[in-house]
Amino acid sequence: MSRIAPLEPPYAPEIQAQFDRIMRGAPPLTLFRVVAGNARAWDKFRAGSLLDGGPLSxxxxxxxxxxxxxxxxxxxxxxxxxxxxxxxxxxxxxxxxxxxxxxxxxxxxxxxxxxxxxxxxxxxxxxxxxxxxxxxxxxxxxxxxxxxxxxxxxxxxxxxxxxxxxxxxxxxxxxxxxx
CATH class of the missing domain: 1.20.1290.10 (AhpD-like)
Structure with a gap:
């Protein structure tokens, strides 16, 4: 078990929409569920994400x-x-x-x-x-x-x-x- 409890479904609609965008319909990872439990941390985490179509292959x-x-x-x-x-x-x-x-x-x-x-x-x-x-x-x-x-x-x-x-x-x- 994680040292900080992850969010459990059902998720708030905004969080569910963000999970759906990131996970493309798959269940959200524990990491995402833990970080999303803190709005400030979740916003900063998502802002730092580098999984978009950046310059590297x-x-x-x-x-x-x-x-x-x-x-x-x-x-x-x-x-x-x-x-x-x-x-x-x-x-x-x-x-x-x-x-x-x-x-x-x-x-x-x-x-x-x-x-x-x-x-x-x-x-x-x-x-x-x-x-x-x-x-x-x-x-x-x-x-x-x-x-x-x-x-x-x-x-x-x-x-x-x-x-x-x-x-x-x-x-x-x-x-x-x-x-």
């Missing part, structure tokens, strides 16, 4: 999110993203495992994907990018994409803090970290 976005959540040991959010997006992002089983078990040097990644993972690792461990790491990103991504990468790492670190700090139970249908 779905694949690039999911590599950054999966690696960030794996580094934060957030099986909850990693599992949700792998389950919902990995196939659409054309991530292989080997690549999904590598987001948890290997670094940027794993042979399953392209050079541009290695730069994404190295950036997520650097931001997680040092909250900074060296000149070399920024140059590696710049070789593959323009300024708008680099800004999005940094924002994704920060937002999903926050999501990981929420899920881990509140001890959210894993979603029943979500993937689990590889052994």
């Amino acid at each position: 779905l694949r690039e976005r999911e590599i950054v999110i999966d690696r960030t959540c794996a580094l934060a040991r957030c099986e909850y959010e990693w599992g949700v993203h792998v389950t919902i997006f990995a196939a659409a992002a054309r991530l292989t089983d080997e690549q999904v495992r590598a987001t948890v078990r290997e670094g940027a040097g794993a042979p399953c990644w392209s050079a541009s994907e290695q730069a994404l993972i190295a950036a997520a690792d650097a931001l997680h461990h040092r909250a900074a990018l060296t000149s070399e790491e920024f140059a590696a990103l710049s070789a593959h991504y323009d300024d708008a994409k680099i800004l999005e990468i940094v924002l994704l790492c920060g937002f999903y670190r926050t999501v990981s803090y929420l899920a881990n700090g509140l001890d959210l139970p894993l979603e029943a249908s979500a993937a689990r970290f590889p052994q």
Whole structure:
């Protein structure tokens, strides 16, 4: 059980409409139900969401999110993203495992994907990018994409803090970290 109780149905009409928009008719995730219990937190959380059609491809976005959540040991959010997006992002089983078990040097990644993972690792461990790491990103991504990468790492670190700090139970249908 979560340390903060999630909202239970029936939801207020405005909240139900927001859940429907986000979840496209699927039941709302526990994370959303917990955060939506506090109007201010829910508004800020939704305002920070980066799951829209931003400058990164779905694949690039999911590599950054999966690696960030794996580094934060957030099986909850990693599992949700792998389950919902990995196939659409054309991530292989080997690549999904590598987001948890290997670094940027794993042979399953392209050079541009290695730069994404190295950036997520650097931001997680040092909250900074060296000149070399920024140059590696710049070789593959323009300024708008680099800004999005940094924002994704920060937002999903926050999501990981929420899920881990509140001890959210894993979603029943979500993937689990590889052994």
